[in-house]
Amino acid sequence: MTRTPQNISEELLDAARVAGAEAADAIVIDGSSVSVEVRGGALEHAERSEATDLGLRVFLGKQQAIVSSSDSRAETLMAMAERAVAMAREAPEDPFTGLAAPDQLISDWDVDALELFDPTPEPSAEALMQDALAAEAAALDVSGVSQVSDAAAAYGTHRVHLAATNGFSGGYLRSSRSTSCVAISGEGTGMERDYDGDSRTFQSDLRNPTEIGRTAGERAIQIVGARKPQTGSFPVVFDERISSSLIGHLLAASNGAAIARGASWLKESLGQQVLPSHLSLIEDPARPRISGSRPFDAEGLATRRRAIIEDGVLTGWTLDLSSARKLGMSSTGNAARGVSGPPSPSNWNLSLTQGDKTRTDLMRDMGTGLLITSMIGSTINPNTGDYSRGASGFWVENGEITHPVNECTIAGNLRDMLMRVIPANDARPYLSRVVPSLLIEGMTLAGN
Structure with missing residues (x-):
């Protein structure tokens, strides 16, 4: 069975209790991203990454310690909890630290109303490359632009989940989509550069890559001299x-x-x-x-x-x-x-x-x-x-x-x-x- 960030955060809290923590909270962030850069009308760099990062904060009275990892195996979670509790025992007291009281916690929320995630399919690396190429071409079409140092497009998602021994447990999923372009005008010591870019939650809101490239080019030529x-x-x-x-x-x-x-x-x-x-x-x-x-x-x-x-x-x-x-x-x-x-x-x-x-x-x-x-x-x-x-x-x-x-x-x-x-x-x-x-x-x- 696939473990979700919520599952992992709850397992971290269980491990903290077993290790002797009096209170704890856990945050788990997992996500993926794909980015593409082009130069000279060809692919320069493409990267895809997927990662899960987790953090555990434990309390012994007014002593606290925090540990983090990118490994979510059960044995690692237990080792994190044991290490955090050992660190907390050596930490100085902080009279102002501690979790929220249960009556301070949010009890109801509507994530859907915030529209944090675009449900449309993830763009392919090819589609991202075409956006980057369009931005580069538009910048180079501006008279006076000598080169484009960087044209890029990217897409990413990440899921966040927070859980604590005070009873709170909640999370949400985000998406992001971006296009950017850096244009250079002039030659030699007279070169100038400027940029334009856009980053949105929904693909449909993103500005046209041609507009982004053209604006970057126009800005670059305006600052010559x-x-x-x-x-x-x-x-x-x-x-x-x-x-x-x-x-x-x-x-x-x-x-x-x-x-x-x-x-x-x-x-x-x-x-x-x-x-x-x-x-x-x-x-x-x-x-x-x-x-x-x-x-x-x-x-x-x-x-x-x-x-x-x-x-x-x-x-x-x-x-x-x-x-x-x-x-x-x-x-x-x-x-x-x-x-x-x-x-x-x-x-x-x-x-x-x-x-x-x-x-x-x-x-x-x-x-x-x-x-x-x-x-x-x-x-x-x-x-x-x-x-x-x-x-x-x-x-x-x-x-x-x-x-x-x-x-x-x-x-x-x-x-x-x-x-x-x-x-x-x-x-x-x-x-x-x-x-x-x-x-x-x-x-x-x-x-x-």
């Missing part, structure tokens, strides 16, 4: 492709683990305004067909829609059980984990309030400044919010793009930057993080 911009204080537009990184810094600062450590520039900001009053940041883990959706978190608690920021005001931290206990609060159902580590707070799907202007409108409003389409590196002071990142994109004069720019650095303070943010209306609604282009006045720009 890039040069450093002038140094000074200028307004900056973060293009929708990279604007979610700004919100990511805000989320990192409102993460319960950072707050509990005291390492956050937002640690004294609960209930205070951190964005303009007309903006809200909504977390919604129940959006159908979106990668960040899930019915429960990694501790068996129900996920829920919540306003992390409402009308500009920070309403709460992102918490798992441990960070919530440290702060004297309740978990927000945001625990995430893999097989080799304990749960930690993480965010699901997010949406920032959109504005009523296009990106073109924002550039017109800023007059002279920088449109950023790509960023590299990062220097963020978690305690002060001081921000510095490498950037490239396009210089804007009198509201119009004049030339591409690169090798520059933008700097500011996140608290001040986010209070001045002006959103456009161009966010892609099918992403897990729905964030439009953002205009921020008065950033420090270091170029020539």
Whole structure:
């Protein structure tokens, strides 16, 4: 009889009990994937993988230990349990660790409503190759593109099951489908590259590979002849492709683990305004067909829609059980984990309030400044919010793009930057993080 992730997780719990654990939880992830890369109109690389990964966390009072393996044989499960219990006996006590109480657990959920899995047949390697070839050909058809460094297509599924001695047992199945292309323009030292790609839960939602390749090619030729911009204080537009990184810094600062450590520039900001009053940041883990959706978190608690920021005001931290206990609060159902580590707070799907202007409108409003389409590196002071990142994109004069720019650095303070943010209306609604282009006045720009 074929053993499912649920079977294996229950066997792990049984082994933990036999080994002497007072409590335990087990997570099992199995999946398969196939990916294809092409170059020069021919197959470059094809790979298929199948794996089952399992993790066991055991408790002896307030001592805990975690072990993981990719071997699900019965003898291995018993050896994992024995090793975990032996490790727990030597571990220091953590007063904030432990499973959820039974009355905290989710009791009912509807996985089907989330549409996490595409029931259509798995695409063949040949079909994936044809998509990659179509993307490559479309990029090469763009005048000025000299080569395509990578065109790829992939499909994967994975099943997750979580079980614990507090009575929780639940899982779900996901699918993913993606196509991507990286195009290169110019020759020699003047070469530039850019990309486009798409990843969806359902094959039918995926953008056409020809469109993806053409967009990658067009982006690559637009940045030929890039040069450093002038140094000074200028307004900056973060293009929708990279604007979610700004919100990511805000989320990192409102993460319960950072707050509990005291390492956050937002640690004294609960209930205070951190964005303009007309903006809200909504977390919604129940959006159908979106990668960040899930019915429960990694501790068996129900996920829920919540306003992390409402009308500009920070309403709460992102918490798992441990960070919530440290702060004297309740978990927000945001625990995430893999097989080799304990749960930690993480965010699901997010949406920032959109504005009523296009990106073109924002550039017109800023007059002279920088449109950023790509960023590299990062220097963020978690305690002060001081921000510095490498950037490239396009210089804007009198509201119009004049030339591409690169090798520059933008700097500011996140608290001040986010209070001045002006959103456009161009966010892609099918992403897990729905964030439009953002205009921020008065950033420090270091170029020539």
